[in-house]
Amino acid sequence: MRVATWNVNSITARLPRLLAWLESTGTDVLCIQETKTGEEGFPAAELRELGYESAVNATGRWNGVALVSRVGLEDVVKGLPGGPDYEGVQEPRAISATCGPLRLWSVYVPNGREVGHDHYGYKLSWFEALRAAVAADAAGQRPFAVLGDFNVAPTDADVWDPAVFEGQTHVTPAERAALTALCEAGLSDVMPRPLKYDHPFTYWDYRQLCFPKNRGMRIDLVYGNKPFTTAVKDSYVDREERKGKGASDHAPVVVDLEV
């Protein structure tokens, strides 16, 4: 079974590439982030034509997540139970469902903006709520994983130049401690293979030729429990999908499982 996660940076703008990518890769379940459309604007009909069911948590121009599956989509939970508000709203940043033998989450963790910003505190609270919400499944026997844009680089090797990120969000000890807490709950980081260079990045800024210069970050992650990680046969970042006109600034992360 092939599972993937991809921050598409607008599903409307990405639709032609998304449909072509699903067909060419034969992905069974895709976790999508940054739909940037409301649920009424989600292209469920186009996906259904390709044989995929959709579950969507989205409210408009910002954020928005989805699960797209051709191997079943049951027991959908929209949102992060117990999650914090930001400026009085529960932003659409999480959705979970059972897809065949797997229980999966698609998450878009808050960015944080700047260390000390209200959004940064919101990010840390959001992580704590996530840890609490997934604890039982993380410790369970069913293959389980949280996939998505975590907006944290787990180690200094996961950014192209650690000096550039000093004092910035995405690399602070508090954010990395939130990942450690997920590991203590029973999850571990499924490290993808790079298709080029020594280290896999998943995000490259659109500006300043970051992609050709490989100035990237690994912030799109797959955190699986033991039954999930033992079923993993391969994983890679599809950097080919970052190339050319009409690309998202994130590349898909693909995981192949034997379940």
Next chain:
DNA sequence: ATGGCCGGGTTGCCCGGA
């Protein structure tokens, strides 16, 4: 080849992204 931001809405600029 992979090439100097992009997407969407409150549009002909502004915000957010990381």
